[in-house]
Amino acid sequence: MTEPSAGSAPPPEGQASPVPDWEKRFRAPRVSLPQWAEDAPDRSLFISNVTGTFELYAWDRSSGKQRQATERPNGTVHGGLSPDGEWIWWFADTDGDEFGVWLRQPFHGGPDEPAVPGVEASYPAGLALGRDGTVAIGRTTEEDGTTIHVAPPGGEPVEIYRHRQSAGVGDLSWDGTLLAIEHTEHGDAMHSAVRVTRPDGTLVAELDDTEGGTRELGLSVLGFAPVAGDSRLLVGHQRRGRWEPMIWDPLTGAVTELDLGLPGDTHAQWYHDGGALLISHAYRARSELWRYELGGAPAGEWGNDRLNRVDTPAGTISGATARPDGTVEFLWSSAAEPPQVRSTTGDLVLQPPGLRAPASVPISDLWVDGPGGTIHALLQKPAGEGPFPTVFDIHGGPTAHDTDAFAAGPAAWVDHGFAVVRVNYRGSTGYGRAWTDALKHRIGLIELEDIAAVRDWCVANKVADPERLVLTGGSWGGYLTLLGLGTQPDAWTVGVAAVPVADYVTAYHDEMEALKALDRTLLGGTPEEQPERWRASSPITYVDEVRAPVHISAGMNDPRCPIRQIENYVERLGARGAEHEVYRYDAGHGSLVVEERIKQVAMEIRFALRHLPAPPAG
Numbered sequence: 001m002t003e004p005s006a007g008s009a010p011p012p013e014g015q016a017s018p019v020p021d022w023e024k025r026f027r028a029p030r031v032s033l034p035q036w037a038e039d040a041p042d043r044s045l046f047i048s049n050v051t052g053t054f055e056l057y058a059w060d061r062s063s064g065k066q067r068q069a070t071e072r073p074n075g076t077v078h079g080g081l082s083p084d085g086e087w088i089w090w091f092a093d094t095d096g097d098e099f100g101v102w103l104r105q106p107f108h109g110g111p112d113e114p115a116v117p118g119v120e121a122s123y124p125a126g127l128a129l130g131r132d133g134t135v136a137i138g139r140t141t142e143e144d145g146t147t148i149h150v151a152p153p154g155g156e157p158v159e160i161y162r163h164r165q166s167a168g169v170g171d172l173s174w175d176g177t178l179l180a181i182e183h184t185e186h187g188d189a190m191h192s193a194v195r196v197t198r199p200d201g202t203l204v205a206e207l208d209d210t211e212g213g214t215r216e217l218g219l220s221v222l223g224f225a226p227v228a229g230d231s232r233l234l235v236g237h238q239r240r241g242r243w244e245p246m247i248w249d250p251l252t253g254a255v256t257e258l259d260l261g262l263p264g265d266t267h268a269q270w271y272h273d274g275g276a277l278l279i280s281h282a283y284r285a286r287s288e289l290w291r292y293e294l295g296g297a298p299a300g301e302w303g304n305d306r307l308n309r310v311d312t313p314a315g316t317i318s319g320a321t322a323r324p325d326g327t328v329e330f331l332w333s334s335a336a337e338p339p340q341v342r343s344t345t346g347d348l349v350l351q352p353p354g355l356r357a358p359a360s361v362p363i364s365d366l367w368v369d370g371p372g373g374t375i376h377a378l379l380q381k382p383a384g385e386g387p388f389p390t391v392f393d394i395h396g397g398p399t400a401h402d403t404d405a406f407a408a409g410p411a412a413w414v415d416h417g418f419a420v421v422r423v424n425y426r427g428s429t430g431y432g433r434a435w436t437d438a439l440k441h442r443i444g445l446i447e448l449e450d451i452a453a454v455r456d457w458c459v460a461n462k463v464a465d466p467e468r469l470v471l472t473g474g475s476w477g478g479y480l481t482l483l484g485l486g487t488q489p490d491a492w493t494v495g496v497a498a499v500p501v502a503d504y505v506t507a508y509h510d511e512m513e514a515l516k517a518l519d520r521t522l523l524g525g526t527p528e529e530q531p532e533r534w535r536a537s538s539p540i541t542y543v544d545e546v547r548a549p550v551h552i553s554a555g556m557n558d559p560r561c562p563i564r565q566i567e568n569y570v571e572r573l574g575a576r577g578a579e580h581e582v583y584r585y586d587a588g589h590g591s592l593v594v595e596e597r598i599k600q601v602a603m604e605i606r607f608a609l610r611h612l613p614a615p616p617a618g
Contacts (some may be wrong), residue, residue, distance in 0.1 A: 075592025096588025170221025385460025
């Protein structure tokens with residue numbers, strides 16, 4: 001039986017303390033997959049934490065020159081390039097509150113300026129930049145719902161769309177004459193329809209697999225063909241129970257479904273000449289790339305005889321892009337190996353300077369029978385024999401899933417002697433539409449049933465010590481942590497919740513508008529329309545049942561899990577003298593500052609070590 005470790009042994013007196021591997025994984029400079037300007041492919045934009053804060057960087061591939069484009073105390077990660085590569089666009093919020101406006105600056109440097117004067121601050125709802133200078137901006141606010149504004153080249157922005165439900169800008173066609181919009185006017189925020197309009201808002205065509213909200217089938221805009229005079233739109237659909245691509249021509253109405261023959265969810269993007277698609281296939285927590293050749297077959301359905309594998313290592317591909325010369329660049333990692341931006345040429349595309357992140361341990365797959373079907377969980381173990389003190393690290397979303405990808409947080413727990421289990425519960429993506437859509441009405445409780453089944457399996461199979469179990473997660477994972485501590489009080493020894501939903505009704509009233517729409521879909525109505533469902537799914541309902549010590553961290557500017565509802569929960573814990581610790585920090589839904597993230601992880605691990613019982617002798 002392995003005992004958790006407090007970290008590296010202290011150095012001899014007078015010597016500086018070495019930086020432990022878990023900290024190095026956070027400190028090591030990282031880069032995102034570079035995006036590139038469609039008509040100037042040597043001009044790229046990427047995200048890096050090389051200064052200690054995640055910011056945007058411009059990269060001129062022809063000269064090799066790189067420069068930092070943004071510099072703000074709480075970081076910047078939302079940006080893009082104009083098609084001609086002349087401008088960097090970036091979203092300017094305030095201290096992580098996600099509410100702001102788009103600014104732009106010249107690619108080679110210069111002052112920032114309002115990108116589209118006259119468009120007021122909001123939460124962002126998509127951006128499309130046309131080759132002719134046309135701009136489409138989506139925005140959401142509590143007052144207006146969703147609005148979309150189009151600014152013609154050199155002209156003033158005009159509002160062309162408004163609706164109370166969630167919507168967003170999808171893409172502009174090559175010539176700027178067609179605009180694709182995703183919307184949920186039917187009221188189901190989990191399953192979008194697609195509308196194509198002219199830039200003045202005139203309707204061209206509508207594609208709605210929900211049939212007015214009566215069917216749970218979603219669509220997503222993947223992009224117009226990158227070819228002059230081509231009106232084809234690549235669209236993701238769920239008609240066969242999982243995400244797959246199809247091609248829709250909104251001018252003719254022709255639809256071509258692509259029968260790829262792949263078992264998992266697939267995402268697609270165009271190759272530069274519009275003659276092929278780059279397919280990303282996610283299955284059982286790993287991913288791979290394929291090239292799909294398009295041809296002159298009539299609209300209808302094309303088979304998988306056009307599909308060819310793109311050579312990539314086993315693990316997770318977090319992003320990929322097809323370059324004009326036909327090569328593919330992709331961001332790859334595995335749970336054991338840190339991220340690298342690679343090319344199908346065999347080269348490393350972009351390598352940050354300085355410290356390299358130490359490797360971690362690989363994952364193994366658990367397949368556990370659950371109340372709603374087989375549950376896939378990922379396990380990382382330290383050296384030694386179990387049962388181990390075990391962390392159940394629950395992913396956010398909820399429409400997301402854990403993969404075989406490098407993650408410094410779980411690796412830090414492993415370094416301290418913990419096994420780490422990550423559960424892709426019902427509601428997670430990556431396992432088909434039915435698994436994702438199983439999450440409704442009894443939200444939180446459904447996921448916790450699956451987590452409990454995996455917990456019981458780990459205890460029965462001597463992986464986890466039942467007396468030393470940590471339940472943790474961030475965002476939706478933080479919500480499930482607090483809800484689990486209250487509804488399963490005998491199951492968990494310690495709880496660590498980051499930026500959680502704690503008081504669901506108050507969170508609904510304070511959160512950003514798009515999340516209100518999602519919550520109404522998940523729970524079947526507002527708190528006033530479905531009071532019992534909201535009460536049953538809210539952690540504060542069960543706060544008096546919490547027995548495990550709990551650590552909570554919260555961003556003061558968080559628009560997703562706002563601070564007031566967390567304070568309500570903390571006040572209830574304090575009123576009954578429950579063991580708890582709260583850390584508040586000046587940012588939004590998490591931090592983009594490396595030192596802040598290290599500080600938080602260190603606090604979380606120290607809290608768990610302080611409150612876990614010692615292992616039994618022998």
